[in-house]
Amino acid sequence: MNLDKKSLPAYLRRKKIVRKNEPVYSIDSVGNGLKNVMYRVQTAEQRLIVKQAHSRVQIKERWWVDRKRLFQEKSCVEILSQILPPDIIPEVLLEDRTNFILVSTAPSKDAVLWEQELSTGRIDLQIASQCGELLATVHNQTANMRDLKIMFKETKAFEQLRIEPLYDRIARAHPDLKKAIDQQSKQLLKTKRALVLGDLRPRNVWLIRGQVYLVDFAACHFGSPSFDLAFYASDLCLKAILNSPQKAAYLEGINVFWASYFRIAEYARRQVEEKNAVRDFGCLLLSAIDGRLPSSPVDEETQDLTRRIAHSLFFTELEKIEDITEFINRTLIDG
Numbered sequence: 015m016n017l018d019k020k021s022l023p024a025y026l027r028r029k030k031i032v033r034k035n036e037p038v039y040s041i042d043s044v045g046n047g048l049k050n051v052m053y054r055v056q057t058a059e060q061r062l063i064v065k066q067a068h069s070r071v072q073i074k075e076r077w078w079v080d081r082k083r084l085f086q087e088k089s090c091v092e093i094l095s096q097i098l099p100p101d102i103i104p105e106v107l108l109e110d111r112t113n114f115i116l117v118s119t120a121p122s123k124d125a126v127l128w129e130q131e132l133s134t135g136r137i138d139l140q141i142a143s144q145c146g147e148l149l150a151t152v153h154n155q156t157a158n159m160r161d162l163k164i165m166f167k168e169t170k171a172f173e174q175l176r177i178e179p180l181y182d183r184i185a186r187a188h189p190d191l192k193k194a195i196d197q198q199s200k201q202l203l204k205t206k207r208a209l210v211l212g213d214l215r216p217r218n219v220w221l222i223r224g225q226v227y228l229v230d231f232a233a234c235h236f237g238s239p240s241f242d243l244a245f246y247a248s249d250l251c252l253k254a255i256l257n258s259p260q261k262a263a264y265l266e267g268i269n270v271f272w273a274s275y276f277r278i279a280e281y282a283r284r285q286v287e288e289k290n291a292v293r294d295f296g297c298l299l300l301s302a303i304d305g306r307l308p309s310s311p312v313d314e315e316t317q318d319l320t321r322r323i324a325h326s327l328f329f330t331e332l333e334k335i336e337d338i339t340e341f342i343n344r345t346l347i348d349g
Contacts, residue, residue, distance in 0.1 A: 015113050017066050019043075022053060026064070029108055031117055032057055048072045048307075049079060049175075049232070054120055061120040063104065066113065067232075077179070077306065081114040083171035083232045088116055090234040093162065093209065097155045098148060103228050121220040121227050128219040128226075132253060137263040139270045141219070144226045145246065146274030149214060153239045156209035157281035163206055166236040172212060175233045176241070177203065179306030181297055187304045194328050198293050205238035208281060214242050215249040239279075240287045244294030246271055247335075251295070251342060252302050252309060255320055261346050265339040272335040292338065296327030319349065 017025060019041045026032040037058045044052040044063065048071050055062040067084045071077040088106050095103060108117035128141060156162050181199035185192045212233025220227040247268045254264035276288065302309045303320050312320075323342055332338050 017051060017053070017064065017115065019053065022055065022064060026055065026062070026117070029110070029117070031062065031107055032060070061123065062107070062117055063120045064115065064117050066115045071307075073307070075306070079174045080170045084114055084116050085109065085111065086166065086168060086171065086234060087231045089165060090209070090211075090231040091118070093156070094152065097152060101222075102148065102226065121229075122222055125220040125222045125227060128216040128221055131221065132216055135260060137260065137267060139267060140224070141221060141226060142267040142271040143274040145214065145219060146271040147278060148226065148228070149211070149242055150275045150279040152211065153208040153242075153279060154281050157207060162209055163236045166209060166234065169203060169235045169237065172233050172235045172237070173203070176212065180301035183306045184297065184300045184304050188300070191325070191328060194293070195297055198290070198297050201290060202238050202241055202294070206236050207283065207287070208236070208239050210235055210237045210239060211242050212245075214246050238287065238290065239284070240290035240294050243272065243275065243287070243291040244298050247291070247295050248298035248302060251299055251323070252320070254342070255316060255323070255346065256312065258346065262343055265343055268339050269336050289333065292327060292330065292333075296324045299327065300324035319346070
């Protein structure tokens, strides 16, 4: 079955998520609909998110994605609920394995998406710090856990959503970097160190009275923590490139996140992950321009500037993130 607004109330009642006589006040579409159909449902008693996975990304080009990623996301949420403080993540209320549907609690009505806050120029470094600390907690608490390594051994969704459209695509577009990019993608798939969230960035961070609330774990797997660090950093870096007047504030958001993370990260070989994260940072920044699903359209000059910055991250001898962001800031000033 394919869910739509008309059939959704009956489905939720049939699954006993919504009581028979419980009024449904509103059903709103959420997200861009490329990888999932998502609805936010407001009833008299609940706020819900209903997500049904597509088997194909909704673009002209054929791009297949494993619908079973929703089941791994549900497992990830269950593990995170044991690790993180209360009210940081959703609660999964229903896993429908026949129709590839998850129903979970939605952020409260007063929640604000961090992406929206950043777009209006409000850059709260305390939120960046919280994200860094929470991510380090996840990696610390799951590092080298045999049971989780088995539970999250499947990397098919990660390969379909991250490796192929990002790393493999830019490797073909940039033959001069192919060896370095391939090395990074192989490292990501080979390393089995901790639970990786796979999609930590402002568009998946809600703010509720100053506290973060994390969503979307479809690309989760047991792998290299460097990916989570780099994915966040590349997103903030692209915002700095696209918003020149506030570039320093966005880059400081990377510094604060990174410092907060490594202040409490204590798992073995974290220094190796930090070095790898710089290379992954370069890959992911480059993929924002030349990946399979580029970020918002930008002019050629901005594309070239982004490529130059990303290219430099493959070969930099700088190791401290504050030195790297300072280099990026100078590059943006000089153009």
